[in-house]
Amino acid sequence: MTATATENSTGVNYLNVQYGIRSWLLTTDHKRIALLYLASITFFFLIGGISAVLIRIHLIEPQGALLQPATYNKMFSMHGIVMIFFFLIPSIPATMGNFLIPMMVGARDLAFPRINLLSWYIYVVAGLFTVYALIAGGVDTGWTFYTPLSTTYANGQVMAAALGVFIAGFSSILTGLNFIVTIHKMRAPGLTWSRLPLFVWAMYATSVIQVLGTPVVAVAIVLVGLERMFQVGVFDPALGGDPILFQHLFWFYSHPAVYIMILPSMGVVSELVTCFSKKRIFGYHFIAYSSLAIAAISFLVWGHHMYVSGQSVYASLVFSALSFAVAIPSAIKVFNWTATLYKGSVSYDSPMIYALGFIGLFTMGGLTGMFLASLATDIHLHDTYFVIAHFHYIMVGGALMGYLGGLHFWWPKITGRLYPDAWARFAALVIFIGFNLTFFPQFVVGYLGMPRRYAVYPEEFQVLNIMSSAGASILGVGYVIPLIYLIWSMRYGPAAGPNPWGATGLEWQTPSPPPTENFEQLPVVTEDAYEYGSKEAHVV
Amino acid sequence: MWSGFPLRPEQASTIAQGIDQLYFFLTAITLFFTFVIFTAIFYFAIRYRRKAKGEIPGQIEGSLPLEIFWSAVPLVLVVVIFVWSSSLFISNSRPPEAATEIFVIGKQWMWQLQHPDGAREINELHVPVGKPIKLTMTSEDVIHDFFIPAFRVKKDVVPGRYTSLWFEATKTGRFHLFCGQYCGVNHALMIGSVVVMEPEEYERWLSGSRKAETMAASGAQLYERFACITCHGAGKAPPFNDFYMSQVKLSDGSTVVANEEYIRESILYPSAKIHAGYDPIMPTFKGQISEEQLLQLIAFIKSLGPQERKSE
Numbered sequence: 072m073t074a075t076a077t078e079n080s081t082g083v084n085y086l087n088v089q090y091g092i093r094s095w096l097l098t099t100d101h102k103r104i105a106l107l108y109l110a111s112i113t114f115f116f117l118i119g120g121i122s123a124v125l126i127r128i129h130l131i132e133p134q135g136a137l138l139q140p141a142t143y144n145k146m147f148s149m150h151g152i153v154m155i156f157f158f159l160i161p162s163i164p165a166t167m168g169n170f171l172i173p174m175m176v177g178a179r180d181l182a183f184p185r186i187n188l189l190s191w192y193i194y195v196v197a198g199l200f201t202v203y204a205l206i207a208g209g210v211d212t213g214w215t216f217y218t219p220l221s222t223t224y225a226n227g228q229v230m231a232a233a234l235g236v237f238i239a240g241f242s243s244i245l246t247g248l249n250f251i252v253t254i255h256k257m258r259a260p261g262l263t264w265s266r267l268p269l270f271v272w273a274m275y276a277t278s279v280i281q282v283l284g285t286p287v288v289a290v291a292i293v294l295v296g297l298e299r300m301f302q303v304g305v306f307d308p309a310l311g312g313d314p315i316l317f318q319h320l321f322w323f324y325s326h327p328a329v330y331i332m333i334l335p336s337m338g339v340v341s342e343l344v345t346c347f348s349k350k351r352i353f354g355y356h357f358i359a360y361s362s363l364a365i366a367a368i369s370f371l372v373w374g375h376h377m378y379v380s381g382q383s384v385y386a387s388l389v390f391s392a393l394s395f396a397v398a399i400p401s402a403i404k405v406f407n408w409t410a411t412l413y414k415g416s417v418s419y420d421s422p423m424i425y426a427l428g429f430i431g432l433f434t435m436g437g438l439t440g441m442f443l444a445s446l447a448t449d450i451h452l453h454d455t456y457f458v459i460a461h462f463h464y465i466m467v468g469g470a471l472m473g474y475l476g477g478l479h480f481w482w483p484k485i486t487g488r489l490y491p492d493a494w495a496r497f498a499a500l501v502i503f504i505g506f507n508l509t510f511f512p513q514f515v516v517g518y519l520g521m522p523r524r525y526a527v528y529p530e531e532f533q534v535l536n537i538m539s540s541a542g543a544s545i546l547g548v549g550y551v552i553p554l555i556y557l558i559w560s561m562r563y564g565p566a567a568g569p570n571p572w573g574a575t576g577l578e579w580q581t582p583s584p585p586p587t588e589n590f591e592q593l594p595v596v597t598e599d600a601y602e603y604g605s606k607e608a609h610v611v
Numbered sequence: 612m613w614s615g616f617p618l619r620p621e622q623a624s625t626i627a628q629g630i631d632q633l634y635f636f637l638t639a640i641t642l643f644f645t646f647v648i649f650t651a652i653f654y655f656a657i658r659y660r661r662k663a664k665g666e667i668p669g670q671i672e673g674s675l676p677l678e679i680f681w682s683a684v685p686l687v688l689v690v691v692i693f694v695w696s697s698s699l700f701i702s703n704s705r706p707p708e709a710a711t712e713i714f715v716i717g718k719q720w721m722w723q724l725q726h727p728d729g730a731r732e733i734n735e736l737h738v739p740v741g742k743p744i745k746l747t748m749t750s751e752d753v754i755h756d757f758f759i760p761a762f763r764v765k766k767d768v769v770p771g772r773y774t775s776l777w778f779e780a781t782k783t784g785r786f787h788l789f790c791g792q793y794c795g796v797n798h799a800l801m802i803g804s805v806v807v808m809e810p811e812e813y814e815r816w817l818s819g820s821r822k823a824e825t826m827a828a829s830g831a832q833l834y835e836r837f838a839c840i841t842c843h844g845a846g847k848a849p850p851f852n853d854f855y856m857s858q859v860k861l862s863d864g865s866t867v868v869a870n871e872e873y874i875r876e877s878i879l880y881p882s883a884k885i886h887a888g889y890d891p892i893m894p895t896f897k898g899q900i901s902e903e904q905l906l907q908l909i910a911f912i913k914s915l916g917p918q919e920r921k922s923e
Contacts, residue, residue: 144796219752349668438641
């Protein structure tokens, strides 16, 4: 891309242009809003993480080492609700998406800056409701809120937590809407769809799911609320309702929601792999369209959560076939990322370590998904620890590794500072090892038959559970290290300069941290994304 | 297999081995592709590591033949797996004709099991080895899930409807029974055992267990006690001889099969589907009749019907 912005001579940037709490709480700058989100989701990650720690300590002993069963149930419910709705779903979109989409398309802000701020406030209010639910008695329905347990039988603050999730949905819808409009209408001159960075493509696919899927889960939650308060009889068979209906509504959103969490990470990894190989991405269009394909298919696979619910054999067959179809665009991505390394100039900076870790762990997470798409094996594996292991490979090994990789990649742009890369590489390694030690044993214990959400379990599963808990303690250390050096770097890190990685992309052609308007002059784009060098070795 | 560190649960039913074969095939595919990807990443990352700062490698845009190749390979593989898995699933979902039917009621947090001859147990299911067993299951409160890892079977137990699963044990012994679907505070305590016995031993156990009468006989008593007989035995309502699994013409012209689900619905919500040719005079028994009594009445109606044909 052509360098159209020059080094900012005045030294005024989005961080130091104004000071004081008001300048943050009333800002409409997408970059400041991204930082508000970053602080908020880190807070929720800590809450979700603490409940995970308690769960893993508890499961060291078959009889439960720490908690009463009721408390244990509240812990895994809170872990799921907080991690999914308040960390993973907003993680990359609300932070990096917010910060980068306007810069990547060469705009001064998102299409609707005030709506962007509104979506953060909605998210915070929703989060407070959930924290209230956590303090005032807890919720023990699991993050899935299955009826009629949630509507009729569960005690605790089901309504507050459900309301939190409901409200958070609006934040998600507004963010998605904002991104879609921005990507359609605010691209710089010359920035055609085929020149968009793949992160933008991935965020576009994600936003479509957010806008189309979230209203359905909102409807489901409203119905749970009505049922709980007025016994209207939608889900409770004692009132003439259908308990399985809830699962259809819930998974119609919550399966696509998995792709809300993983697609942005795939976008991040596409950026990292090219930058640290100094090569164009292999198969640009295949990666871009596979994101859209995944988003489209994601709406047609919800029934694979319901193979044992009494769903008809024919419905299960259709859902199984469609679920297998997801394997193909996923495989296309993995192969193209790997091929991008071929004949590249590969460096081992910390974001690249995360990206390579992502590819490996996502491969395992994706392949183990086949066991669950497959009808015969899923009957045995459904609701066991195998499922837990599989989706943590996708959600933590995939989504979270991508999030951390992206955070390390754009941290110099966001803060203008460098962090100690040796520490960062070390942390990435610790996370990779700790992660595998935590979740690999769960595949085994799941096939042996250990059901999920068990506060106590038969003794023969203890060894694998201890391995898992040991791994979790390593994983925990791995998360604390970046927290320390990233905060340290904000004050003591050396200045990063506009483009420390030598990356292409409009966001690197403006100072770090960028000025409030992003670009002194709006850029004009004359090249494809990832023009890292001459095209002398074209294969096709 | 390393006995101290098993990779699969015991194989104790006719379907277990088939499931395990598919599972280990999938495991092999997973290990193979994980190996391929990890090897490629490590090889490329080392072979093409950056040797000089600022070096610019030759650029490659992509390769259509490669894209087709690595789309086609997973496509063929998943088609093979889908066909294998689905045919296994279809054949595993059909209970054999001659299966013995045992009724299961799940409630927070226990399993109640009833044998056809009236024997009842809690959290423990005794079955004979080598005989197909069909479970007809319902729940009194939330959704539970009947899971026997050693048999590789699992099915949700849903309030307001009947679900079923079947198995044929191949090994005597005691096996875990778990509630698979999270069902509230003591979910993890909703566990028990399946005890598989030699058929003679099972007969001995049945005759030794405390029981009042067969399920059908209990149903026959209810048939009188709830005064069903005053209409159904007198031509004012459909009679039950050969009724079970028959085609029932409804007053709106459509037809339903008189299965468990229909009988249950007609007792609880009599006006939902009216038998053609009869006045809708039946009162609802909702709230007056327990899940257990419903199952007994169904067993009674079945006992009057033709031998069970197909249940689903």
